Amino acid sequence: MSFDLEDEASYGVSFPTGFEYGPDEGDGETAASSEVKPRILLMGLRRSGKSSIQKVVFHKVSPNETLFLESTNKIVKEDVTNSSFVCFQIWDLPGHLDYFDSTFDAENIFGSYGALIFVIDAQDDYMDALQKLHVTVTRVYKINPGIKFEVFIHKVDGLSDDHKIEAQRDIHQRACDDLIDAGLENVHLSFYLTSIYDHSIFEAFSKVVQKLIPQLPTLENLLNILISNSGIEKAFLFDVVSKIYIATDSSPVDMQSYELCCDMIDVVIDVSCIYGEEEYWLGIESNRSQRNAIGRDDSIFDTQSSSVIKLNNGTVLYLREVNRYLALVCILRVDSFDRQGLIDYNFLCFQQAIQEVFELRKKSKLPDMAQNNMLGNDVQVNGLSTEQNHVHEDSKKASKQASNNWARN
Numbered sequence: 153m154s155f156d157l158e159d160e161a162s163y164g165v166s167f168p169t170g171f172e173y174g175p176d177e178g179d180g181e182t183a184a185s186s187e188v189k190p191r192i193l194l195m196g197l198r199r200s201g202k203s204s205i206q207k208v209v210f211h212k213v214s215p216n217e218t219l220f221l222e223s224t225n226k227i228v229k230e231d232v233t234n235s236s237f238v239c240f241q242i243w244d245l246p247g248h249l250d251y252f253d254s255t256f257d258a259e260n261i262f263g264s265y266g267a268l269i270f271v272i273d274a275q276d277d278y279m280d281a282l283q284k285l286h287v288t289v290t291r292v293y294k295i296n297p298g299i300k301f302e303v304f305i306h307k308v309d310g311l312s313d314d315h316k317i318e319a320q321r322d323i324h325q326r327a328c329d330d331l332i333d334a335g336l337e338n339v340h341l342s343f344y345l346t347s348i349y350d351h352s353i354f355e356a357f358s359k360v361v362q363k364l365i366p367q368l369p370t371l372e373n374l375l376n377i378l379i380s381n382s383g384i385e386k387a388f389l390f391d392v393v394s395k396i397y398i399a400t401d402s403s404p405v406d407m408q409s410y411e412l413c414c415d416m417i418d419v420v421i422d423v424s425c426i427y428g429e430e431e432y433w434l435g436i437e438s439n440r441s442q443r444n445a446i447g448r449d450d451s452i453f454d455t456q457s458s459s460v461i462k463l464n465n466g467t468v469l470y471l472r473e474v475n476r477y478l479a480l481v482c483i484l485r486v487d488s489f490d491r492q493g494l495i496d497y498n499f500l501c502f503q504q505a506i507q508e509v510f511e512l513r514k515k516s517k518l519p520d521m522a523q524n525n526m527l528g529n530d531v532q533v534n535g536l537s538t539e540q541n542h543v544h545e546d547s548k549k550a551s552k553q554a555s556n557n558w559a560r561n
């Protein structure tokens with residue numbers, strides 16, 4: 153598939169300042185800094201790939217550069233505060249330590265609202281990893297029954313398709329059997345096949361992060377309204393820096409569409425680095441340095457910016473910035489794009505609705521929620537805590553108000 157790039161004017165591109173995570177404009181204290189953030193814990197045996205995952209997804213390190221990463225020796229904590237919807241901490245927990253030992257405060261490590269990602273090296277003998285997974289899940293579940301357990305069957309790039317499916321089936325079966333034997337049949341584990349060498353790691357991380365966003369149903373709903381009124385086939389709301397999609401419409405996601413949208417973000421970032429700011433375009437050495445260079449000056453940020461890529465199969469990729477960190481990437485037929493005015497109008501309604509949901513989030517009480525989880529008192533309704541349900545109900549109202557104005561296709 154070849155890219156038919158439109159003229160340079162359509163690359164009115166601009167991306168976040170700094171390409172580093174930080175509080176959103178106008179957030180002040182409220183959204184990012186003052187609250188207890190959900191926590192994503194990366195666990196697994198030594199050399200299973202935990203640090204590599206974090207580096208590739210959140211630091212734009214290329215997969216090959218992880219080959220010689222040194223073993224992590226202590227818990228490494230990092231804040232990811234990239235938009236009002238996606239604020240969390242990632243903790244990389246080295247594989248050789250026993251966190252249930254009295255030297256660690258397990259209640260503190262595992263007691264927060266969030267997810268535990270257990271990474272299993274699928275290229276290695278995974279029996280020890282399964283044993284460790286079992287011990288971890290049983291202990292952590294006692295401390296924090298609200299935590300989400302996610303299992304990454306990792307490094308699958310080295311396996312044939314048949315092998316991948318067989319590994320997933322076998323690991324799933326064994327892990328669930330062990331839990332049933334321990335009387336923990338209600339504990340839910342989600343499994344993902346991942347590799348840092350393709351988009352699967354971004355896809356899996358997207359799904360993990362989405363589970364931590366209480367407004368997800370509202371965002372999905374807004375995207376559904378947007379695509380049905382605008383003749384769009386598929387739309388993703390991306391966190392641009394990490395290429396995690398924080399929401400999509402409710403039609404199924406096919407990997408190829410997701411990859412295309414990720415590639416578009418890469419193209420747009422690269423072009424904006426080259427043409428967005430004169431002083432940088434000569435000095436660019438690699439993708440990474442481009443990304444680091446991109447936001448040293450606020451001047452390349454412009455909320456009006458957008459990009460169009462026409463593919464030679466009659467499909468158009470359309471990207472619009474929603475706010476400093478989020479971008480909407482849509483896939484549509486070229487004839488639907490004839491009505492770009494309507495799409496742009498509906499996009500403004502969508503942006504407005506997102507803004508309102510975003511305002512509501514600032515008023516939410518995540519610290520209380522995290523506290524409740526820590527004590528194991530949280531009441532869960534439909535997988536959302538009561539506090540999350542309030543946020544969801546309020547944001548549903550906001551999105552409904554904003555979406556009344558949308559134009560029909």
Ligand SMILES: Nc1nc2c(ncn2[C@@H]2O[C@H](COP(=O)(O)OP(=O)(O)OP(=O)(O)O)[C@@H](O)[C@H]2O)c(=O)[nH]1
Binds near residue numbers: 203204222306
């Ligand atoms: N083939 C392949 N190798 C990977 C993948 N992810 C990580 N690796 C390699 O696995 C090795 C170990 O990765 P690390 O990220 O250091 O592992 P870790 O789990 O953080 O290890 P500790 O810090 O010792 O707990 C590195 O050489 C990585 O390049 C993957 O998806 N595929």
